[in-house]
Amino acid sequence: MFSFKNDYSEGAHINILQKLIDTNLIQQHGYGEDDYSIQAKDLLCQKLNKPDASIFFLSAGTQSNLIVIASLLRIHEAVISAKTGHIYANETGAIEATGHRIITIETDNGKLNPAQIEKVLVEYTLRPHVVKPRMVYISNSTEIGTIYSKSELEELSTYCKANSLLLYLDGARLGHALMACNNDLKISDIANFTDVFYIGGTKNGALFGEAVVFNNPILAEDFDFILKQKGALLAKGRTLGIQFYELFHNDLYFELASHANQLAQKIANAFEDCGYSFLTRSPTNQIFPILPHKFISQLRINYDFYNWKSIDDNHDSVRIITSWATPLNVVDEFIFDIKQLDSNL
């Protein structure tokens, strides 16, 4: 039995675990003041070409989202998100729990554009009876695997700046977006086009950990207080610093994402070859083929995955996710089994 349910079914890349052991008894300052965290932040600033960026290591995606948003909004301000956005769909009201409305936008592809945001701004004008939209939340890759092109992100960035909106990018799967075959964004572009974003570790080879980057350090003012207040400051911050250093000092982060993408695309191609269509065609590590119920049941004998959406009486789309840890041979077997389905007709 092999699980394609998510990209956090395994532990961490062995380099990380090995480094934890190698450095284990070296005494370090607590609360993120350790040498490894400092080193990792310096390294990321270089990679982002943002010497002044203010970087903080957090433990989880929901934690990062809620703390970033709570730290940047005044109490009457709201954040705009696609309805599929993780903050709206999967975080148990974490943002509202900090006091802020999420204004949602229905989308086909999980992405936002200026025209959609403009509509929200028009709708939210009856001051003071409505909240004040102040931030735009996007994900790259999105919750349904799609990615932003450079021109799309640039337009969004320009629009947000012109309308006093902060642009925040959730990069839980940023590696997968940047390593997608049709991607034209560099990680330094992400830093240029957003006000704040995070680089996801948990879904790309870390035990846990997300690196929140404030491209403009003024926005990070007093963020350390807020980190501590929300329970997100680990005593042994070294555990986070070590992980991000290992992921970035030799571009392991990108290699791992690339591995996951390639295997997912290999599977997608196999489905396509067999004539199946997709709910949405994602170039990253999550794919959404549409299959007849009968085939889904057959695949479930040896593989685990989510049924994502009912399509019609006989078909569902399913979600297949690969990760940094997915073995090539398992993928090959899976493809073999997919092709068998077809021949069994």
Add this chain to the structure above:
Amino acid sequence: MFSFKNDYSEGAHINILQKLIDTNLIQQHGYGEDDYSIQAKDLLCQKLNKPDASIFFLSAGTQSNLIVIASLLRIHEAVISAKTGHIYANETGAIEATGHRIITIETDNGKLNPAQIEKVLVEYTLRPHVVKPRMVYISNSTEIGTIYSKSELEELSTYCKANSLLLYLDGARLGHALMACNNDLKISDIANFTDVFYIGGTKNGALFGEAVVFNNPILAEDFDFILKQKGALLAKGRTLGIQFYELFHNDLYFELASHANQLAQKIANAFEDCGYSFLTRSPTNQIFPILPHKFISQLRINYDFYNWKSIDDNHDSVRIITSWATPLNVVDEFIFDIKQLDSNL
């Protein structure tokens, strides 16, 4: 240079790291539904002799405190704490940030007793103009190293029950309390005398991790939602389950705490032998000797530690903390250096 500043300067006990490696590629369910977490919870229920206890693994002490308290209080209810309590002194207003007042009590020893709480209840009666005291927060061992005796905890428990107050025990250093030479509490007593408590991993051999135990499972109703909402639910919950299993399946947790206590007491005895007194006499892994400024400066050449409190123009008390990782030979050298101070007079 060796640091006695805190008990989280090193990584984790090697058994934990080894187990992370051994289990690394075994696929597991996410969000705490993994086999290791389930196993670890079962194990803790046995150790606590509480088959029905509801247990959750969190990442940090402040996180545990704020989520437990926020989940149990209605919006007009308050928590009572010693002024030295971690929630009041060291958590950046984390509790107030969830909407609740901390009513503080001045104490000599960091501990609370029914008489002190009674005074608060008397003071907070002018309904509805005052908050409603609903929870008592204590730490064991306390922030200044002292511990509760069985009779003290039992009295507190009885008083709280009689007054509709929930009793919550912060066990960031619970191991050290239970392994103190004069302790008469068992870990199952903690479960019997409190409504909810947590067993601290971070300060006793884990990379990170605290086990929150609701002794009465009704109090844990919907706690999983709240964990997620506050950003505390790790995707790879296995990381926490593995650690607690390793710490408890062979009583490593108690051994490590015992090691830390013994070394601290050895140092305390050395100070005592040299005629120094203490701010408070702690039987656990943090000690507070009072030293002349001149000696403090001398010790600082090779050792790091906090100046805790100014005593008079010539003396400060300092805080020396040992941990599960403190080497015996370093302690012996430290004691040698302490004795040299004396002979240098």
Add this chain to the structure above:
Amino acid sequence: MFSFKNDYSEGAHINILQKLIDTNLIQQHGYGEDDYSIQAKDLLCQKLNKPDASIFFLSAGTQSNLIVIASLLRIHEAVISAKTGHIYANETGAIEATGHRIITIETDNGKLNPAQIEKVLVEYTLRPHVVKPRMVYISNSTEIGTIYSKSELEELSTYCKANSLLLYLDGARLGHALMACNNDLKISDIANFTDVFYIGGTKNGALFGEAVVFNNPILAEDFDFILKQKGALLAKGRTLGIQFYELFHNDLYFELASHANQLAQKIANAFEDCGYSFLTRSPTNQIFPILPHKFISQLRINYDFYNWKSIDDNHDSVRIITSWATPLNVVDEFIFDIKQLDSNL
């Protein structure tokens, strides 16, 4: 120039002002413990046929909504509302500011039914990654003037009970709903079919003031603390008690609403007679005729009202509201002017 913009353009019914003067120098206890408030609560309990109801007087609708909802939901729980619901559309995120998501439902008529709510419950099942729906918020009359029939409210009530959902009714314009010509609900039915509701004073003859009624007193436990905490407890609670006593001791409340409804319907009939259609046909004191832009401009010379919604390139619907204070002769003139429009074609 006469304004049909809203039903709070004038002060209060003269009986109220006169009673304020008559009782002005009689000393009373503060904070709602005055004789008038007690009397008014007793009176309302009788009218509602709910001797055990727990009643509180608040100052405003948003205030009532946010405090009721915040007092009844645990931190991970959400409230379901029509997208037109006042709490979603017009309260500046007041509910989210207390930490709770509003789950919205698109409706044609501003009302909710069990089938719509069922869909939400089905959507919100991925525990613990989603909030827990716990309350249904409805308005009667709704924000677009429609009303619930007895069978509709009863079905909703039954569904909510069966699904552990609290049913909360915003009665900012409850009088207008109950006095609508096709209404078959009594005020005691409102008390029977909901868990909590409020009777709006501000929009029906009071200077300000809403009476929050907990039909089940257990739900009101400690509500007094929360009132005070949220800044809603007036020192001179007498001001509220006097108003509600005056509004209800001789059914003035119902007379005033009836007056407003009749004038609105008179205007609606005039529009209908002239061949105009309506965005929605409301039997209460707000009506939404669809008019050509040219006529709207002409009417604006002597009357003020809101353009509500653009219908097509040449037509908008407008909102005309009458109140307890609208004079019959102004309405007659307005109707005259409406008919003139027609004849000017």
Add this chain to the structure above:
Amino acid sequence: MFSFKNDYSEGAHINILQKLIDTNLIQQHGYGEDDYSIQAKDLLCQKLNKPDASIFFLSAGTQSNLIVIASLLRIHEAVISAKTGHIYANETGAIEATGHRIITIETDNGKLNPAQIEKVLVEYTLRPHVVKPRMVYISNSTEIGTIYSKSELEELSTYCKANSLLLYLDGARLGHALMACNNDLKISDIANFTDVFYIGGTKNGALFGEAVVFNNPILAEDFDFILKQKGALLAKGRTLGIQFYELFHNDLYFELASHANQLAQKIANAFEDCGYSFLTRSPTNQIFPILPHKFISQLRINYDFYNWKSIDDNHDSVRIITSWATPLNVVDEFIFDIKQLDSNL
């Protein structure tokens, strides 16, 4: 039976009620955009000699405090208050409920000075483990009747500016402070020395109502949103505008406060003449004589008042409050009765 329990036992000054009647049917815009509110704000700006001040009318003191504080603090910031401060002692945790700690200072006289605040700043330096003090809250007159001198307020103001602390003055009884015999502050000084303050109406002749004044309009940015969000924006804002216009256009506000002060001082002098001492000597409308239990019981036959504090086994201090509505003849009778006590010995 006459009550000296508080200064909100009666309704409102008759001028206010009369003006409510006179303007009752004149249609006005809602939500504070009415002519009366605009007029009243202009008038206050003149009186304060602050043409740019941003003024808002709220309904109650707790409401004003919580909204002002919540609007000005970031989530990790705290407010400093005397332990007797209304926000700490009497508001059911309203400030903490918005997420902020109140750091309290023990005082003899209910007032704060720079030396006391300096101590707090020194104590709160262990960034990021502690909240960030950002505001100082004072009351004038204080909750125990004392007042600030001009030099005291100026020093505090200078200190706060130098230390990036906002200075907020709760003027629930500002009139009484400014009309005290030994007062040397003008209302325009209050505006000069503080960042924000409120002028209390409820305790000085209004039905309800407090005028929040931001001396620096930048601090008021978006305050209208927050007012609405917290349920404090009355639909019929006219009710507040009318009251403040009536109170200030002919200095009625100051006359009423002066009346209350004079009667209280007359009573205080009578107690003094009879040889009684005071808990604190207040020059305003609340006095705290220390009386034997026996005399307290005798006075209670005809008068109501609070026992404030137990002094010794035989004595309590009581609180006697007079108001704008206290009749002179009642005070004369009370003094007669006080003197009788003495002669009965």
